[in-house]
Amino acid sequence: MSSNKHLDFIENDLNELKEKGLYKNIKTIESPQGAWVNIKGKKVLNFCSNNYLGMANHPRVTDAAKNAIKDYGVGPGAVRTIAGDMDIHQKLEKKLAEFKGVEAALSVQSGFKANLSAIPSLVGKGDTIISDALNHASIIDGSRLSRAEIKVYSHNDVNELEEILKQNPPGKKLIITDGVFSMDGDIAPLPEIVELAEKYGAMTLVDDAHGEGVLGDSGKGIVDHFGLHGRVDVEVGTFSKALGVMGGCIAGSKQIVEYIKQKARPFTFSSALTVPDTAATLEAINILSESDELVLKLWDNAEYFKQGVRDLGLDTGGSETPITPVMIGDAKDATTFSERLFKEDVFAQAIGFPLVPQGQARIRAMISAAHSKEDLDFALDKFAKVGKEMNLI
Structure with a gap:
């Protein structure tokens, strides 16, 4: 037990997690992510990784990271608003926009950061977020940071979503949904959500973390899967799943992406994506674009x-x-x-x-x-x- 009595609750809570079978025993991986990994010298079949396409140790992806380090070093130096853009970031964002079929894209440090950047930039106090009940924690946290009123509809229930929209909640309205829900593997009814957004004058944001590299033509994502190009306001994504790297992105019209770039605190106050991650992501998208x-x-x-x-x-x-x-x-x-x-x-x-x-x-x-x-x-x-x-x- 802790010698600090005011911290005893920590020990009690940890014991309770263990008793309920909810304590997270995190294993140590001693090899690259792949179909099989080494854990404490034991080779085991890997069913835990989001490395959908095997990109995490793809030779073209790793070579791209190594070569970029030779040309640019490792880090970006500081936040982009102070240290400036590295052209490799601009190349990645141009390629992302082309791949997603949008006007513009912005890279950030993670998919979590992408939601923390986009949501509070688009809505604030006096506005309303309408969110699926099973949305990812990053959406929940980004919504809370915005200080907008949050209304939750039952999972994938477009009828309940419409009932909320009919109430004409105050201010700007932003409907947010995961594209693919990470624990159940089901897909959001995005066409119906977009139709309701257009009918009631709401913005739409879809988190495509588990859709990129999985859904759509060559893995372009859920918007491509449903043929909704130009009708979804913001696509948020991550590089840490199908692309096998680290980082996140926000994609949409030039105006919206520029607005988020100007407003987002994680972009303004946090250093840019590292050079090897940026180069590796760019090459992963090249691979998807080719085949x-x-x-x-x-x-x-x-x-x-x-x-x-x-x-x-x-x-x-x-x-x-x-x-x-x-x-x-x-x-x-x-x-x-x-x-x-x-x-x-x-x-x-x-x-x-x-x-x-x-x-x-x-x-x-x-x-x-x-x-x-x-x-x-x-x-x-x-x-x-x-x-x-x-x-x-």
Whole structure:
């Protein structure tokens, strides 16, 4: 116990998390991210990474980072408003805009920072945010920072969304949704959301973190997937998932992107994306622009694994994407399932409250284009073994 009595609550809370099976035991990776990784000298099949396309250790991507360091060094020196733009950032933003089919894009340090930049720039006190109940934590935090009134509609419920819009909430109205929901793998009904926004005079912001590199032509994202170019005001994204690097972006019209660039505190008060991350991201987008081979392999792997899990009698929820939740229910059972999988050389984390609602704990299997069919068969065998041992199948 802590010797400082006023800090004893920390020890108590940590013990309570452990008792409920919610304590996060973070494993140490000793190798590059890939289909298999090394953890404490043990080679395990990796089902935990958002590295959808295997870009995190792609030779062209790593070579781009190395070469950029030779030309530019490592860091940007300071915030861009003081130290100036490096042309590599401008090249990336031009390429991003071309890839996304928008007028302009702005790179920031992470997908989380992208929401913290965009949302408080667009709305403030006296305005209204209308947000999906399962939106990512970065949307929740960005919305709170804006000081706008926040109204939440039930997950993907466009009827409830319209009821809120009918009430004509005050000030500017901003509808925010994830494109792909990270814990369930389902897709937002973006066409209906956009139609309601246009009908009631609201702005739209979609966080496409799990859609970029996954949905649309060559992974251009959810707006491309639904053919909504020019009708979504702001697209927020990340480089840390399908692109395998680190960073985030905000994309839209020149006017909106410039406005956010002028207003966003994370952009104004935080140094720019590092040189190797910028160069690596640029090369990852080049690869996607040249071929849809990796995206097609990702989807083929996802469909193969999901069907295999269902054939075992396990529930994959309402997933429509490569995110594959294997529903367990109880958080302790999910943790036990994960631990037993790890003993069988499968690294697949349990997800419980507060990341998902109470009673909906699951193993979230993240499928990648880097996986082979043999990898997926290996995993299915282990899921079957552990599921039978735990009387879940």
